[in-house]
Amino acid sequence: MKINLRKSLICINQQKLIAIFLVFMFLGFTLAKPEFASSYSINNILCTMALYGIASLGMTLVILTGGTDLSAGSVMALSGVIGAGLLGKAFSAANPVSLPFAATVLIALIFSGLIGYLNGIVITKLKIAPFVATLAMMSIARGLVYVVADSVVQGVSGSPITFMNDGYSLLGQGKIGAVPVQFIVYVILFLIVFVFLKYTRTGRSIYTVGGNIDTAKLAGIKTNKIIVLTYTVSSILVGISGLILVGRLSSASTVAAKGYELDFITAVALGGTSVAGGRGSVIGTLLGTAFLAVLNNGLDIVNVKSFYQYLIKGLILVFAVCADLFMNKRVKKS
């Protein structure tokens, strides 16, 4: 009887737990401050979800392979300064290039992908642990951000690239009906990644690589290729988030997205994806992202000071990882 109860309790897995928390949190904030449920606030939440969510999709892929990507925040900023810089319409811009919106997006994403590709190569070929490899890349990419920004805006070094562009405005501020464009982009990307992970052999291989790399090799899976692909795709997704951030502000800052990688990891871990790899889903990450977005906006609205917000986020992350360990124990027992 006791065991049955335990089992049924565990059946409420981490995803469901987060979903339940999410509902209660939403109700709680609404009761405390009715304007939390206003269309303005909901719009904010959806935008936050899109910004964090797209990058977190990428982070999910990386974490499923058993790796991590600490360079995500820097790649976001890099994608932003490249995209904004190539427009050539920045105030006090010094660069001679002036490309249309679509071309800047494409080039920014190619560069983002390249950073991810390099991450993957360093991890698979030089056999450097993902933590260290991407830590190095975090610094390198941030350095590149300053180099790019400095060559575009030749004023005070480290100053942001500020511009006007309809394409970016649509991406970062536009709406279709009542729904922010960026949220639509998020939903589309979410569906693509979901189908990729569940219905393609490459997607399934990501789980295998994270679960047991030796088994994966024995099953004929080209594990190095999978890892490189994963980091590349992840960085492209992160790059898209970077462009959305730029679009939202009409400005690409050199200090943008600093430390964001930790929020992405938090969203993934909250969603029940094992930080050891091999287990998890993007549905969990969607819930984790929604959780963070509601929490951020809610705490802002009820006027909790930002340093308390850090504290609360940290505690929640510990909770999420504990839940993961608890789940693992069940496996050992059976």
Place this chain on the structure above:
Amino acid sequence: MNENIILRMNNISKSFPGVKALQKVNFEVKQGEVHALLGENGAGKSTLLKILAGAYTKDEGEIYINGKIIENMDPKTAEELGISIIYQEFSCLPYLSVAENIFLGRQPRKSNGLIDWKKCYEDSKKLLDRVGLKVDPKTLVADLKVAEQQMVEITKALSKNAHIIVMDEPTAPLTQREIDNLFLVIKDLKKQGVSIIYVSHRLVEIKEICNRITVLRDGCYIGETEVASVTVQDMIRMMVGRNLTDMFPRSNAEIGGKMLEVDHLSTADKLKDISFHVRRGEILGIAGLVGAGRTELARAVFGADPISEGTIRMNGEVIKINSPSDAISYRMGLVPEDRKRQGLILRMNVKDNTTLASLKSFIRLGKLNLFEEEKISLTYMNKLKVVTPGIFEKVNNLSGGNQQKVVLSKWLCANCSLLIIDEPTRGIDVGAKVEIYELMNELVRGGLGIIMISSEMPELMGVCDRILVMHEGTITGELMRDKFSEETIMAFAAGQHPETEEDKNVRR
């Protein structure tokens, strides 16, 4: 039986730098037979199988599958030819479903390139039926028992249309009932025409399930024969090359006074009112079924688990043991059942493992005396005849028997006087087993006391001076050497002869 020879390996040789791993070995498997490949660790079995699987390339010799010569064997070719290996350590992914594990990397796809999960589950179901495993293909492998995971591995092999399945020590992690079931499945596969190459140290099982055996020794082909025509003794002789009439050498040590006395010991969850003693120069066996509390008893005495009641005396003095480090200070040592995880630090070398429990004694002027450490390690390496290139070799690279010797070295180095050895010869091959027994005998001759926990009845009866039998956390019987019999021990172990109060008093 079909007399088709499905696999023939002729004059296979393979050398590694400095070692001739295989010299002109022949190996032949008929369709639909279970063929045992026998040999001690290091005899060349795994090298031969790795050549078959395409993981190694042979230096010399030919491989024929269905009479056709195969020139270049690589893992992919081997798989296409229907050769599948089930390794000792299963390779299932715990968090993926049964079906996905079966079709790992080969999931059926629809015409649009996406995975067809419906077909994947249906095909899995059909394959699982062939091995009689009744689980939903959507179940996570983590939720299966070990024996069921093994069936999933076999199913995986079948899904690749395997004609030759290699099973490496398949029964090691299984209970008797699960072994019976595995044998049913093997017999069934035989009927379906699948050939099985069976590697095991459990010779009795080989008598039961196999049709023929091929024996290797030191990389050489010794012979091939029908199982029906040989006894277990014959097999041992072929494997070790000498007649082991004395599998269990006797110690003939002088049995002295009581050293460890345990009175009314209980723990919170398992052990109830346990009393016994160990004498100097004695090997005390502890028998019992899995789950009887033998390992728990060892852990409690050694201070690894807390005691709720009872007293422990060492040489007549009551002692308090709250942690393993207390036990070590009373000169006790524990050789655990799970050698690789609890007995050794696999990534450290022989020297570091040897001195692990006695580092304090190597401290001179506040720092470790490395020279002394190396000297002592070398002494034990030679004394216990550990076969290794040197004391700086990682223990991970040693065979099971040699690893066990390193664990013993560790306790001898710590100047231990009472050793608790849990399953001393698990996963160790026949020749090395005898060496471990001889070592234990030598130790008791030197005045040590040994508590030996074992699930192997012949071993207990062969080596021990006295046997205690446990059942559900209590001691149900005690037998002196002249009263040893398998039937009595089994009866006690099954709890059929509850001990009377009088018996208990006698033991105290």
